[in-house]
Amino acid sequence: MGHKKVCFNCRKAFSIYKNPSDEINLTCPECGIITTLINHKFRPPKSSDIKKWKVAEYLKNSGCFFHHVYEKVEDGSYVVVPYPENMSEAEEFVRKYKQNLSPY
Ligand SMILES: [Zn+2]
Numbered sequence: 001m002g003h004k005k006v007c008f009n010c011r012k013a014f015s016i017y018k019n020p021s022d023e024i025n026l027t028c029p030e031c032g033i034i035t036t037l038i039n040h041k042f043r044p045p046k047s048s049d050i051k052k053w054k055v056a057e058y059l060k061n062s063g064c065f066f067h068h069v070y071e072k073v074e075d076g077s078y079v080v081v082p083y084p085e086n087m088s089e090a091e092e093f094v095r096k097y098k099q100n101l102s103p104y
Contacts, residue, residue, distance in 0.1 A: 004042055005035040008060070011053045013044035042066035055090045059083075062094040069097050 004013045007028040014035070016024060028035045038060065045052035059066070070078040081097065084090040 002040040003037050004040055004044075006038045006042065006044065006056075006060075007031060007033065007035045008053065008057045009033050011045070011047040011050070013038070013042060015040070036060055037065075039066040041068065051086070055084060055087055058087065058090050059094065062098070064094070069100050071097075 003016050005016055005024070005026055005028075006013045007030065010028060010030045012028075012030065014029065016037075024037070026035050026037065027033070042056075045056065047053075066083070069081040071081045073079050081093070084093045
Protein backbone atom coordinates (compact mmCIF):
# COMPACT_ATOMS: atom_id res chain seq x y z
CA MET A 1 0.00 0.00 0.00
CA GLY A 2 1.17 3.45 -0.68
CA HIS A 3 0.13 6.97 -1.13
CA LYS A 4 0.61 9.76 -3.55
CA LYS A 5 0.98 13.34 -2.65
CA VAL A 6 -1.13 15.46 -4.90
CA CYS A 7 -0.70 19.12 -5.66
CA PHE A 8 -3.98 20.64 -6.81
CA ASN A 9 -2.12 23.83 -7.60
CA CYS A 10 0.31 22.25 -10.11
CA ARG A 11 -2.22 19.49 -10.94
CA LYS A 12 0.39 16.82 -10.39
CA ALA A 13 0.71 13.68 -8.32
CA PHE A 14 3.96 12.47 -6.85
CA SER A 15 4.51 8.91 -5.69
CA ILE A 16 5.94 8.57 -2.24
CA TYR A 17 8.64 6.04 -1.52
CA LYS A 18 9.61 5.96 2.08
CA ASN A 19 10.80 3.91 4.97
CA PRO A 20 8.34 3.64 7.85
CA SER A 21 10.64 5.76 10.01
CA ASP A 22 10.87 8.59 7.49
CA GLU A 23 8.78 11.68 7.86
CA ILE A 24 6.76 12.37 4.76
CA ASN A 25 7.68 15.66 3.20
CA LEU A 26 4.36 17.01 1.96
CA THR A 27 5.76 20.10 0.32
CA CYS A 28 5.21 20.23 -3.42
CA PRO A 29 8.63 20.07 -5.13
CA GLU A 30 7.40 22.40 -7.84
CA CYS A 31 5.43 25.18 -6.17
CA GLY A 32 6.15 24.70 -2.47
CA ILE A 33 2.59 24.49 -1.14
CA ILE A 34 1.52 21.66 1.15
CA THR A 35 0.16 18.80 -0.92
CA THR A 36 -2.64 16.38 -0.07
CA LEU A 37 -1.92 12.75 0.74
CA ILE A 38 -4.15 10.50 -1.32
CA ASN A 39 -4.47 6.77 -1.85
CA HIS A 40 -2.06 5.38 -4.44
CA LYS A 41 -5.03 4.17 -6.50
CA PHE A 42 -5.73 7.75 -7.46
CA ARG A 43 -5.16 8.17 -11.19
CA PRO A 44 -4.22 11.77 -11.79
CA PRO A 45 -5.80 13.38 -14.84
CA LYS A 46 -3.59 15.06 -17.40
CA SER A 47 -2.38 18.36 -16.00
CA SER A 48 -4.15 20.15 -18.86
CA ASP A 49 -7.47 18.49 -18.00
CA ILE A 50 -8.66 21.15 -15.58
CA LYS A 51 -12.25 19.87 -15.46
CA LYS A 52 -11.16 16.47 -14.18
CA TRP A 53 -8.87 18.10 -11.65
CA LYS A 54 -11.83 20.17 -10.41
CA VAL A 55 -13.76 16.92 -9.97
CA ALA A 56 -10.85 15.36 -8.09
CA GLU A 57 -10.52 18.42 -5.89
CA TYR A 58 -14.25 18.41 -5.17
CA LEU A 59 -14.05 14.75 -4.14
CA LYS A 60 -11.04 15.45 -1.95
CA ASN A 61 -12.83 18.39 -0.30
CA SER A 62 -15.82 16.10 0.31
CA GLY A 63 -13.64 13.76 2.34
CA CYS A 64 -12.83 11.29 -0.38
CA PHE A 65 -9.31 9.89 -0.41
CA PHE A 66 -9.59 7.74 -3.52
CA HIS A 67 -9.53 4.34 -1.92
CA HIS A 68 -11.90 1.82 -3.48
CA VAL A 69 -15.57 2.31 -2.69
CA TYR A 70 -17.64 -0.85 -2.81
CA GLU A 71 -21.31 -1.33 -3.48
CA LYS A 72 -23.34 -4.43 -2.72
CA VAL A 73 -25.04 -5.79 -5.83
CA GLU A 74 -28.09 -8.05 -6.24
CA ASP A 75 -26.34 -11.39 -5.82
CA GLY A 76 -24.83 -10.23 -2.52
CA SER A 77 -21.31 -9.68 -3.78
CA TYR A 78 -19.51 -6.37 -3.78
CA VAL A 79 -18.30 -4.45 -6.78
CA VAL A 80 -15.92 -1.54 -6.92
CA VAL A 81 -17.74 1.66 -7.72
CA PRO A 82 -16.10 3.53 -10.58
CA TYR A 83 -14.90 7.00 -9.76
CA PRO A 84 -16.87 9.85 -11.27
CA GLU A 85 -15.60 11.57 -14.38
CA ASN A 86 -17.50 14.82 -14.23
CA MET A 87 -18.97 17.18 -11.68
CA SER A 88 -22.57 15.99 -11.77
CA GLU A 89 -21.43 12.38 -11.35
CA ALA A 90 -19.18 13.51 -8.53
CA GLU A 91 -22.04 15.20 -6.67
CA GLU A 92 -24.14 12.07 -7.04
CA PHE A 93 -21.19 9.93 -5.90
CA VAL A 94 -20.64 11.99 -2.76
CA ARG A 95 -24.37 11.97 -1.95
CA LYS A 96 -24.57 8.21 -2.36
CA TYR A 97 -21.32 7.09 -0.76
CA LYS A 98 -20.67 9.84 1.78
CA GLN A 99 -20.66 7.35 4.66
CA ASN A 100 -18.12 5.14 2.85
CA LEU A 101 -15.66 7.91 2.23
CA SER A 102 -13.48 7.55 5.30
CA PRO A 103 -9.79 8.17 4.75
CA TYR A 104 -7.69 5.16 3.70
ZN1 LIG B 1 2.61 22.33 -6.66
